Amino acid sequence: MIFLVAFFVWFALKEGRRNDDLKGAGAPIVEKRETGDGKVMVWPDLVHTEFICLILWTIFLIVWSIFLKAPIEEPANPAKTPNPSKAPWYFLGLQEMLVYYDPWIAGVLLPGLIIIGLCAIPYIDKNPKGNGYFTWRERKAEISIFLFGFVVLWVWLIIIGTFLRGPNQNFFGPFEAWDPHKLVPLINVDLSQIIWVKTLGTALPKNPLIRECFGLALVAAYFFALPPLLAKTWLKGHFEKLGPARFHIMVFLGLTMLSLPIKMMLRWTLNMHYVVTIPEIFFNI
Structure with missing residues (x-):
């Protein structure tokens, strides 16, 4: 399946580049050349094609399941947990x-x-x-x-x-x-430890809000201050095209997506565990 993902991504980009070149030259795109008006009817064209593919793939999977043994392991044993699970x-x-x-x-x-x-x-x-x-x-x-x-x-x-x-x-x-x-030998540290202990050379404050003020400010700036800034700078065109509501929803979802690779890089480079950690209320980011 990994190879199929790579193939279809390559195929879609290749066909997209091909159509872009055709449109740039003033020629009709590939889909219009094949169908005349660029439209394919769901019934009967698409349904027939999908039904034939369904039958062929069903036959293939049945034959495959007959000749290829399923990788089933031994029955579960509570005294022996697989590692890794x-x-x-x-x-x-x-x-x-x-x-x-x-x-x-x-x-x-x-x-x-x-x-x-x-x-x-x-x-x-x-x-x-x-x-x-x-x-x-x-x-x-x-x-x-x-x-x-x-x-x-x-x-x-x-x-x-x-x-x-x-x-x-x-x-x-x-x-x-x-x-x-x-x-x-990994020693995971939190952002509060990096700032208070390693940078400022002091003990962690007992008040969780003071202790995590830097992390809370960073998270707030990331999700609340960055979208308006992007709307006025790099993504100004998207803001004008989408409008405030749709733009901020899109940016929020995009920033949430970016938070995962950012968190991964922080773990790999700084061994950072949490940006905000308040174990008193079981709240960790």
């Missing part, structure tokens, strides 16, 4: 996020925002260009956001969880043996 491959992205976020964020908040974001796409993106034909030039921003969210933040996390997470949930290189006795 992993979720099914389609949930490995969520399991990988648990390395960087608390369960309420990785298992509830972010998946919920993914569903909400997918539902909001038709209401945020009303650009009619690119409907029914491949293009890149007319949908650069939309295609880039989709590829970042799907390929980078979902497929890549599944690849990491499948091939690079070994025993004890340690990170292993592509050609590194999965040694269950590997010791990783």
